[in-house]
Amino acid sequence: MMRKLSMVLGCTALLVASPAMAAATPPPLAAPTAKPRVIVLSDIEADPDDTQSFIRLLLYSSELDLEGLVATTSVHMKTAIHPDSIRRILQAYALVQPNLLRHEAGFPTPDRLRALVREGQPGYGMAMVGAGKDTPGSRLIVEALERPDPRPLRISVWGGANTLAQALYTIRETRPPETAKRLIAKLRVYTISDQDDGGAWLRRSFPDLFYIVSPGGYGAGTWTGIHTLIDGADNTTISNAWLRDNIQQGHGPLGALYPDVAYGMEGDTPAYLSLIPTGLSDPEHPDWGGWGGRYELYTPPLATTDPSGFSGVPIVPETRPTWSNAIDSYTPLLARPYGRAATPGERQIKDFRAGIWRWRDEFQNDFAARMAWTTLPFAQTNHAPVVKLAHPDHLTVKSGARFVLSAADSSDPDGDSLSFQWFHYQEIGHWQTPIASGISANIHTVDFTAPTVTEPREAHFIVRVTDKGTPPLTRYARVIVTITP
Ligand SMILES: [Ca+2]
Ligand SMILES: [Ca+2]
Known part of the structure; x- marks a missing residue:
């Protein structure tokens, strides 16, 4: 089957949040600009x-x-x-x-x-x-x-x-x-x-x-x-x-x-x-x-x-x-995935619906939080983290080079503790194997080694940032890494 993939860097829409101060009456969050x-x-x-x-x-x-x-x-x-x-x-x-x-x-x-x-x-x-x-x-x-x-x-x-x-x-x-x-x-x-x-x-x-x-x-x-x-x-x-x-x-x-x-x-x-x-x-x-x-x-x-x-x-x-x-393809985890990577041999689900399944708990929790917004004050509900990258969202690295991805400056409008998960979204660009981190993927700053390529290729990395509020809420950032020979 012929596929033509569009691989142009786009701008990442980010929520703009108020400072993460535990004020008595927190101000509402700002709505995003440039709405669809x-x-x-x-x-x-x-x-x-x-x-x-x-x-x-x-x-x-x-x-x-x-x-x-x-x-x-x-x-x-x-x-x-x-x-x-x-x-x-x-x-x-x-x-x-x-x-x-x-x-x-x-x-x-x-x-x-x-x-x-x-x-x-x-x-x-x-x-x-x-x-x-x-x-x-x-x-x-x-x-x-x-x-x-x-x-x-x-x-x-x-x-x-x-x-x-x-x-x-x-x-x-x-x-x-x-x-x-x-x-x-x-x-x-x-x-x-x-x-x-x-x-x-x-x-x-x-x-x-x-x-x-x-x-x-x-x-x-x-x-x-x-x-x-x-x-x-x-x-x-x-x-x-x-x-x-x-x-x-x-x-x-x-x-x-x-x-x-x-x-x-x-x-x-x-x-x-x-x-x-x-x-x-x-x-x-x-x-x-x-x-x-x-x-x-x-x-x-x-x-x-x-x-x-x-x-x-x-x-x-x-x-x-x-x-x-x-x-x-993805590995569904019975527990929240943080702190546990897929182990070799663990069953992977490969399916045309998996592109929705892999995020489903996250968007359902988001729905629940917003429904709670309809009746409760700010301080009694949860609001999503604000992800902040420590570098541009498009990087270029050489084959074999180490590179570091970091969302260390992310914050939460409720002051919640945050969990991180970095991963290579391998289907984008049709990589045969995922580019794995050499260290645990559940910390805010993770390093990877670029695989050897014979022509420039793009790899997409996603960081999931999830708070520990109720329900837990997740936001993301995407980094597109161009790997050159
Ligand atoms: Ca209908
Ligand atoms: Ca929160």
């Missing part, structure tokens, strides 16, 4: 899990610029859309937004979010796309693209894609070709598989459109890593009991609205999870991995591990490069 612009297309009510995904999304609305919340159809709900269900969640958000602001600046007003709710195409698939079929949802996408904002516009698709298809149809039919090309180049699309025939039409009609998707049946989706059981690992944080105790019960009106799992927990959440600025992901580089999984740019034919189709949505052979499933 996000429009959500959701077939809310086709499955309770869209409501779950919205509740989590709102807890990160301080870190994203939400620009549209659009109700759509899908193969599971072909003739109805439910914008009122989005408004109902926003009513609960309105009750907790003042308390969220005690923790972090930037949570939008409820009125601002209500003004983003739109109706998308009222029926199923491409039959609802064409001349004269614009909807408030499709118009919102066009208007957002035409705003003079240099940032990419990210479309997070949790159901069918035909409202996006209508927006691009209208742009193609009504704008000069060079304008259409410029507008479409601003789009970054992530769809949760193909839940109507709009996705295949979009990819065929707009070959340059940035598109992440796991085509195929439920079994083929990277996104299923958010709720599938990991064999041999502790799956507590996706259990019904964990959701009851950490999200649903005793955590105020937004948590109370979180529905029980019907088919799978939050199958749509991976469509935005990597947009949250944790220091781990760069949304411009899906192959770098993040909470929402890791993806590679495949040139056709795009592999699918399950060609059985998605509930009646036919799979159309891909004709252009598309971002899709990547295989990751």
Whole structure:
């Protein structure tokens, strides 16, 4: 299979925190700058899990610029859309937004979010796309693209894609070709598989459109890593009991609205999870991995591990490069991994869902902490560490040279004790073996020896910094090391 990997250094988004002083009334944290612009297309009510995904999304609305919340159809709900269900969640958000602001600046007003709710195409698939079929949802996408904002516009698709298809149809039919090309180049699309025939039409009609998707049946989706059981690992944080105790019960009106799992927990959440600025992901580089999984740019034919189709949505052979499933390996540890490296012979999990599995406890704990923010004061909850590298996030070293990576200056807004774990993310750049540290990887400053290379190669190193608060929270930094002969 041909792979084309994009390996350009991006800037790492970092949270800016207030000083780690144990003040009596701590000030809220500053919200990040340069937030990703996000429009959500959701077939809310086709499955309770869209409501779950919205509740989590709102807890990160301080870190994203939400620009549209659009109700759509899908193969599971072909003739109805439910914008009122989005408004109902926003009513609960309105009750907790003042308390969220005690923790972090930037949570939008409820009125601002209500003004983003739109109706998308009222029926199923491409039959609802064409001349004269614009909807408030499709118009919102066009208007957002035409705003003079240099940032990419990210479309997070949790159901069918035909409202996006209508927006691009209208742009193609009504704008000069060079304008259409410029507008479409601003789009970054992530769809949760193909839940109507709009996705295949979009990819065929707009070959340059940035598109992440796991085509195929439920079994083929990277996104299923958010709720599938990991064999041999502790799956507590996706259990019904964990959701009851950490999200649903005793955590105020937004948590109370979180529905029980019907088919799978939050199958749509991976469509935005990597947009949250944790220091781990760069949304411009899906192959770098993040909470929402890791993806590679495949040139056709795009592999699918399950060609059985998605509930009646036919799979159309891909004709252009598309971002899709990547295989990751990792060792799940029953205890928190700090202080214990994988031992030789310890079972490694190698799977297209592992790009989500490997971070799952961390993003679940983060969700629990933010839900606690909805009811409790700053001093009674936990806030994530602030990772600080002692060197640039891009280094160049010679084959065989030792180099030191350090996050020694990291801090925590609650004054919590911190744990560190450095590791080489070996799948990025397709290293055959991981570059191991000569010393324990669970201290803030670790040295490595560059392997011998015959041409320049990049290796990605991640530091996980986890506090000892309740629940423990993790942030990351990524260092890209170019190794030269
Ligand atoms: Ca959905
Ligand atoms: Ca903390």
